Amino acid sequence: MTYFDFRIPGHRMQVIAADGVPVKPVEVDDIRIAVAESYDVIVELKKDTLIYVEDMGRSGKVYAKLGADPSAKVVLPKPYPYEPLTMVDMGMAMKGMKMHTMRGQKHKNMPHKKPIPITPLPKSEGIAWTMHAKSPQYRLDDPGVGLRSVQRKVLTYADLETPGIKNRYPDREIILHLTGNMERYIWAINGIPYYESKPLEFYYGEHLRVTFINDTMMNHPMHLHGMWSDVEVGNKILRKHTVNVQPGSKISMRMDVDATGKWVYHCHLLYHMGGMFREVKVLS
Template sequence: MRDIHHTPGAPSRRTVLGASLAAAGTGLLTACGADSPPRSNAKPGGYVAPDGPEVAEAERERGSGPVRTVQLTAARTPLDLGGGTTVTSWSYGGELPGEEVRVTAGDTLALTLANHLPEATSAHWHGIALRNNMDGVPGVTQKAVAPGADFTYRFTVPDPGTYWVHPHVGTQRDRGLYAPLIVDDPKEPLSYDKEWVVVLDDWLDGVDGSTPDKVLGRLRGGTRHRRGGMASRMPMGAESKLLGGDAGDVAYPYYLVNGRTAKDPSGFTARPGDRIRLRIVNAGGDTAFRVALGGHRMTVTHADGFPVRHTTTDSLVLGMGERYDVLVTAGDGVFPLTALAEGKRASALAVLRTGSGAVPAADVRPEELDGRLVTADRLRAADSVALPSRTPDRTIRLRLTGGMATYDWAFDGKPYSPDQRHPVREGERVRTEFVNTTSMWHPIHLHGHTFALGATPGGPRKDTAIVLPGQTVTVDFDADNPGLWMVHCHNVYHAEAGMMTVLGYRAP
């Protein structure tokens, strides 16, 4: 496992090694797909290349544990959402969510993605501090995997926790292309009887002709106020106090837990008194979920895969891309796990069953949803993963800009281009300030690193942070994973509109 307590600031062996190899830093990216045209190499110079020697050296330092071989097939298939609702969509292995990928920290994951889709795709390992050329971002870290081609992602998985995989191409992840990625801790400090992976999603693909691309087209075209058919996906007045106002851009026909609608929810069976670890993932495209388990309090143990000081709460809110692990002690009976689509007047449901009782109503609203709610800024990192206190060497300030009217979401008013670079240097402590000048909240995600939330020491380690309208969120991280890394809003429509950019390690 990677030692996250390494001495900050000390030049690492790879910094030194890399210097002599800098000239080789513009090497070709891994090619794939028989019919792919040769890649243009007109990239900004002076940066570590995703397949450069610094990246290879960082990977060597992570070690190479047992190889776990996994096959993942992306294909267009029918999906049964329950309650007689079947859609045709794109998914992994014809299942929703895709079958869980499970490894142990230190393992080498060798996952072959077979693309049976009509479009090029990729796999991104959300939250994992992996080698850069396996991060799955076409145009930056690899070529997209062409239809009919396959690509093997091979990397050491350094940290235990709850992660997930999804494509990093267009609006594909607002179809059914997602699966949990669970990394077991070989020295798991928590004791529990059962584990329940809970994946939340908002769903529109294949419903009355909707596709994510058509929705994006409508959002860009400003026809959101029209009524009927596709236009009804564009809500007016999705409001949430918790999110500081406008809650989302899209009214989805369905909200799902583990691929099922609330009318025909998925269930989880345990015994009364069992300690259950829930691993909750928000795989949605444009929906924050407020989650509570009726009749239970939850003890938050992890945020975005990394441990936090245990904190008891009644409910949690998850922006898109966020994960929380919680422990509950199961009561006796049948209990609703409700995921309220925050501000959208709808909810998703799963059921915990430890005894007899009727399935809760689809729209059940446990009182815990309105009880104590712990937000990420109230959590503290567990001592084992707290980022050591250090003065930042560099501060990157990113203004979140844009709005609904012209659908021009961006950083600093500049729509995304894969050639953008916000420079950092390996070994630096980097502070990033996300200044939200828009009238909407954004869940901002950094690839390849787990930052500390907040400018004061001891903030929870996360890779995705909710930035409310008018708010500035500060995060600190150690630049210890060379490469080119995306920073973007995890609202799939905001990201596609342009709220993405690239953080680049300067070549040594």
């Protein structure tokens, strides 16, 4: 259960789909794949190709060689350096610091003048909400810790667009804080773990905006069953079933609530899922 940094040294990859949905093609060198995400790529292979994958924590690697000659020597690339988390990953904006992560995201996410009504949700500032991101930012073009100093093109959500999806004005918005307590290893949403929570209520036919604020210093791949998550990338839309929420960041998405019944919404990291989990009831 970790994130993997995927590359094919000496090759560029053309990304053509994210989570199984076609995107406008984009060329990259590296892809960080969050748990449960998937990317389709087209690669023109050269002779004796190496597929090389490192885990995000830089504790291991796995590789495979593609080629006709089994005796061909494998030359492994230098592993990427270990980078510590920064203030940005704690959700703090630092004055004077180069916020490359802000580029192109200056509230383009909110092009509408009329404010979107926010439905208040229960919160509990307690044992399951000990960390707070004081100034969470949209960081769609942030390659993430461990890849920021890499001088190669790393895929980010800011590079991706799903064509043909109408950017509708949302009927309402809900804000979900991803929260936790690292000492006790408790994970929750809005400070309330699943086992103490009530279901989230969506209404059939509505167009919902969901904003995640990650108050923790870990990535959370958030996965909703039954409906697509249409991530706001500036004024563009990226359709996904699993949305990575970077440490100390925020991200907004749209949902066409087009499936009745009961669904689940959860972090896809097994160790977080027990608490960072909600039942969703779609009411008709």
